Amino acid sequence: xxxxxxxxxxxxxxxxxxxxxxxxxxxxxxxxxxxxxxxxxxxxxxxxxxxxxxxxxxxxxxxxxxxxxxxxxxxxxxxxxxxxxxxxxxxxxxxxxxxxxxxxxxxxxxxxxxxxx
Amino acid sequence: xxxxxxxxxxxxxxxxxxxxxxxxxxxxxxxxxxxxxxxxxxxxxxxxxxxxxxxxxxxxxxxxxxxxxxxxxxxxxxxxxxxxxxxxxxxxxxxxxxxxxxxxxxxxxxxx
Numbered sequence: 001x002x003x004x005x006x007x008x009x010x011x012x013x014x015x016x017x018x019x020x021x022x023x024x025x026x027x028x029x030x031x032x033x034x035x036x037x038x039x040x041x042x043x044x045x046x047x048x049x050x051x052x053x054x055x056x057x058x059x060x061x062x063x064x065x066x067x068x069x070x071x072x073x074x075x076x077x078x079x080x081x082x083x084x085x086x087x088x089x090x091x092x093x094x095x096x097x098x099x100x101x102x103x104x105x106x107x108x109x110x111x112x113x114x115x116x117x
Numbered sequence: 118x119x120x121x122x123x124x125x126x127x128x129x130x131x132x133x134x135x136x137x138x139x140x141x142x143x144x145x146x147x148x149x150x151x152x153x154x155x156x157x158x159x160x161x162x163x164x165x166x167x168x169x170x171x172x173x174x175x176x177x178x179x180x181x182x183x184x185x186x187x188x189x190x191x192x193x194x195x196x197x198x199x200x201x202x203x204x205x206x207x208x209x210x211x212x213x214x215x216x217x218x219x220x221x222x223x224x225x226x227x228x229x
Contacts, residue, residue, distance in 0.1 A: 042218070106217065
């Protein structure tokens with residue numbers, strides 16, 4: 001148990017569907033992250049929220065829309081996705097915000113396995 | 118632009134062997150380097166974090182070393198066990214940024 005939970009764990013959706021991924025951290029951290037992990041590719045950072053403010057959008061298509069209503073919750077809203085968006089989506093959090101100390105590590109959730117048909 | 122490479126991509130060893138996983142990075146101006154473990158279908162678990170001023174870190178049977186000048190880190194696993202089977206990821210945080218750049222990982226299988 002890492003203190004970061006993600007729901008749902010698995011999601012299958014059609015290209016015309018709208019769905020949302022949810023992440024919750026119970027660690028009192030100040031930064032939250034969305035990553036995409038595709039087969040045989042390195043983890044790709046998608047979005048970063050620092051103290052509820054978005055500080056990074058790593059050239060992510062607009063069909064992915066993040067939302068961070070408070071420092072404990074992070075959502076990723078999905079609409080009109082493409083089959084190539086199928087991947088494992090990981091949420092992470094870190095304690096001291098994005099500028100945190102040299103010893104700050106990121107704590108990851110278990111991920112949502114997304115399949116787009 | 119920081120790039121992180123991990124070799125080998127996959128490794129299969131008999132139980133009890135000592136083994137070394139390699140990570141190389143192109144920009145030596147780093148803040149820290151982390152090794153993570155990922156079990157199939159699951160998230161990442163941090164194993165060891167080495168700050169830029171450190172040469173190595175140890176936790177149980179794991180030892181990670183850092184040589185910034187050559188752009189390399191190694192993760193040494195002593196007396197490997199089947200429970201060590203997982204993918205091991207190296208991630209580098211460059212100086213002046215908060216982003217971690219990840220390698221593609223080494224998939225380790227320890228045979229009983």
